Amino acid sequence: xxxxxxxxxxxxxxxxxxxxxxxxxxxxxxxxLVSLLGFxxxxxxxxxxxxxxxxFQMIVTAKGCPYEAATLxxxxxxxxxxxxxxxxxxxxxxxxxxxITAMLMQAVFDPNKGESGGYSAYLGVDPATFPQMKSFLxxxxxxxxxxxxxxxxxxxxxxxxxxxxxxxxxxxxxxxxVEVKVVGILKRTGTQDDxxxxxxxxxxxxxxxxxxxxxxxxIKVKKEADIARFEEKMYKLxxxxxxxxxxxxxxxxxxxxxxxxxxxxxxLIAILISVVGVINTILMSVMxxxxxxxxxxxxxxxxxxxxxxxxxxxxxLCISGGVIGSALAMATAKLTEILIRQLLPxxxxxxxxxxxxxxxxxxxxVVIIIGILSGIxxxxxxxxxxxxxxxxxQVE
Amino acid sequence: MNENGKKVLEAEHLVKIxxxxxxxIPAVNDVSLSVEVGEFVSFVGPSGSGKxxxxxxxxxxxxxxxxxxxxxxxxxxxxxxxxSESSLTKIRREIFGYIFQKFYLIPTLTVIExxxxxxxxxxxxxxxxxxxxxxxxxxxxxxxEHLPGQISGGEMQRVAIARALVNRPSILxxxxxxxxxxxxxxxxxGGLLKGLNEKEGITIILVTHNPALASMADRIIxxxxxxxxxxxxxxx
Numbered sequence: 001x002x003x004x005x006x007x008x009x010x011x012x013x014x015x016x017x018x019x020x021x022x023x024x025x026x027x028x029x030x031x032x033l034v035s036l037l038g039f040x041x042x043x044x045x046x047x048x049x050x051x052x053x054x055x056f057q058m059i060v061t062a063k064g065c066p067y068e069a070a071t072l073x074x075x076x077x078x079x080x081x082x083x084x085x086x087x088x089x090x091x092x093x094x095x096x097x098x099x100i101t102a103m104l105m106q107a108v109f110d111p112n113k114g115e116s117g118g119y120s121a122y123l124g125v126d127p128a129t130f131p132q133m134k135s136f137l138x139x140x141x142x143x144x145x146x147x148x149x150x151x152x153x154x155x156x157x158x159x160x161x162x163x164x165x166x167x168x169x170x171x172x173x174x175x176x177x178v179e180v181k182v183v184g185i186l187k188r189t190g191t192q193d194d195x196x197x198x199x200x201x202x203x204x205x206x207x208x209x210x211x212x213x214x215x216x217x218x219i220k221v222k223k224e225a226d227i228a229r230f231e232e233k234m235y236k237l238x239x240x241x242x243x244x245x246x247x248x249x250x251x252x253x254x255x256x257x258x259x260x261x262x263x264x265x266x267x268l269i270a271i272l273i274s275v276v277g278v279i280n281t282i283l284m285s286v287m288x289x290x291x292x293x294x295x296x297x298x299x300x301x302x303x304x305x306x307x308x309x310x311x312x313x314x315x316x317l318c319i320s321g322g323v324i325g326s327a328l329a330m331a332t333a334k335l336t337e338i339l340i341r342q343l344l345p346x347x348x349x350x351x352x353x354x355x356x357x358x359x360x361x362x363x364x365x366v367v368i369i370i371g372i373l374s375g376i377x378x379x380x381x382x383x384x385x386x387x388x389x390x391x392x393x394q395v396e
Numbered sequence: 397m398n399e400n401g402k403k404v405l406e407a408e409h410l411v412k413i414x415x416x417x418x419x420x421i422p423a424v425n426d427v428s429l430s431v432e433v434g435e436f437v438s439f440v441g442p443s444g445s446g447k448x449x450x451x452x453x454x455x456x457x458x459x460x461x462x463x464x465x466x467x468x469x470x471x472x473x474x475x476x477x478x479x480s481e482s483s484l485t486k487i488r489r490e491i492f493g494y495i496f497q498k499f500y501l502i503p504t505l506t507v508i509e510x511x512x513x514x515x516x517x518x519x520x521x522x523x524x525x526x527x528x529x530x531x532x533x534x535x536x537x538x539x540x541e542h543l544p545g546q547i548s549g550g551e552m553q554r555v556a557i558a559r560a561l562v563n564r565p566s567i568l569x570x571x572x573x574x575x576x577x578x579x580x581x582x583x584x585x586g587g588l589l590k591g592l593n594e595k596e597g598i599t600i601i602l603v604t605h606n607p608a609l610a611s612m613a614d615r616i617i618x619x620x621x622x623x624x625x626x627x628x629x630x631x632x
Contacts (some may be wrong), residue, residue: 002509295500
């Protein structure tokens with residue numbers, strides 16, 4: 001038994017190329033929209049996760065560029081300006097502080113790294129406090145350092161892969177010509193810790209000849225503490241700057257927000273183009289079929305029947321485009337992520353493009369609204385045609 | 397043919413005036429006629445005589461400027477006042493089946509789907525049971541799964557007639573139904589229409605240039621300059 005869905009579907013098949021191109025247009029718009037919404041969601045949650053995995057809510061560094069500091073923090077490092085180690089005692093005395101950990105980051109040029117050499121970064125951490133703050137870190141092999149002064153290293157998962165080292169192997173710190181023994185390799189965390197080489201703080205100070213100086217202090221604040229008030233107190237310390245992780249997040253989100261606005265504008269343009277494309281396709285189809293519409297009216301079709309038929313055709317195009325576009329976005333999520341990583345100044349670890357069911361549903365909703373809106377005018381135009389005018393339209 | 401002389405259509409003083417700037421062109425000029433149930437009436441006349449305009453008015457596809465039209469005891473036009481579009485749609489779907497010179501079949505629908513297309517919008521109770529019989533009557537049952545592009549012009553017009561018949565109309569309006577067909581196929585279609593009138597008792601109003609086809613009617617009405625020139629001429 002024939003029904004209106006069948007008629008609408010078969011009408012679309014009459015001009016396959018035109019219908020196909022319209023569906024492609026909508027698919028591309030849906031693809032862009034799903035990918036962007038997925039990126040928006042993925043980027044923020046990955047950034048939050050990176051920040052949570054730092055194990056502390058606040059970092060104190062020597063005064064310098066806050067943007068540089070924020071980026072270096074998230075890359076597992078600290079600002080390469082120094083502050084006196086004695087400052088740790090001052091900070092520890094504050095009642096809001098639950099725990100602190102001192103860090104010293106150093107980098108040396110390694111001519112054997114990559115094709116034309118590269119920098120290797122070493123993060124000196126306090127063996128007494130750092131593992132406590134990062135209690136979520138798990139070892140693939142070995143453990144933390146045997147003593148606070150040992151010439152030992154713990155490698156992040158990717159650092160171990162890159163250096164091709166296992167527990168018991170030696171690792172040469174070029175320029176300083178010092179070898180350290182690998183005592184532990186961490187499991188993959190999906191954070192910047194994966195690429196970090198950890199050494200005891202004292203060992204880094206000794207190897208690099210930097211006594212009683214630090215590049216950063218990680219602070220874990222007590223749960224009940226007033227963080228804003230504590231930040232104010234920290235600002236009063238001389239020659240240091242305080243970077244709270246909410247600030248870090250804010251800084252990075254500001255950096256990417258311009259890019260996001262631009263990309264969302266592109267998505268909006270893509271959607272507008274697809275809306276115009278749909279209206280054009282359906283309107284052309286209505287004009288070409290005026291006589292048929294007249295015949296349908298002579299058969300007893302009401303204006304509403306014709307409106308429904310044309311509207312249904314529009315919705316079918318949009319839904320097909322929505323399905324294809326969403327599937328395409330899911331299939332190419334990894335590729336999109338790779339492209340986005342190339343473009344962004346800083347991208348957190350973990351999935352940058354997270355396409356979820358609610359997100360696909362949202363896109364579907366948008367596509368259906370596009371269908372409903374873009375179908376209104378052609379459907380209304382077709383519905384109000386008088387049968388005789390329509391039948392005569394192409395005869396004359 | 398007539399069922400106790402009951403009238404299915406009555407038109408009184410129908411006038412249709414087209415305006416071209418300040419000029420008034422009467423396409424239908426004071427036409428009064430009636431058609432009885434089961435009658436086969438054909439309108440003939442030269443091109444531009446107003447016969448198609450008249451049949452469109454009688455079939456509720458066009459509105460007259462003035463006059464009165466009663467269809468199956470329902471007043472459609474009274475002194476130029478026409479029913480609303482929705483009421484006209486109701487009358488079209490319940491009373492008429494239309495056949496045109498062009499077949500207007502949907503190329504992506506099969507023959508049977510084209511025939512059943514009116515059911516998408518309106519279906520008289522039990523009408524679907526008639527489809528097989530009508531296809532057989534039109535001798536197109538063996539073509540039901542074919543697309544319009546796969547059948548001949550004569551077969552296409554048969555499909556169009558079958559489509560016009562599926563909702564069991566009281567009146568079949570045919571405007572130049574053989575205009576696109578050769579002589580042999582025109583005769584076949586004429587024979588089919590005559591058969592429908594005689595065997596099924598369907599009232600047929602036909603517009604044609606084809607004298608052989610017109611002669612199959614019970615009554616021929618000649619239209620000239622929008623007026624009835626010769627009325628009730630019976631041919632055998």
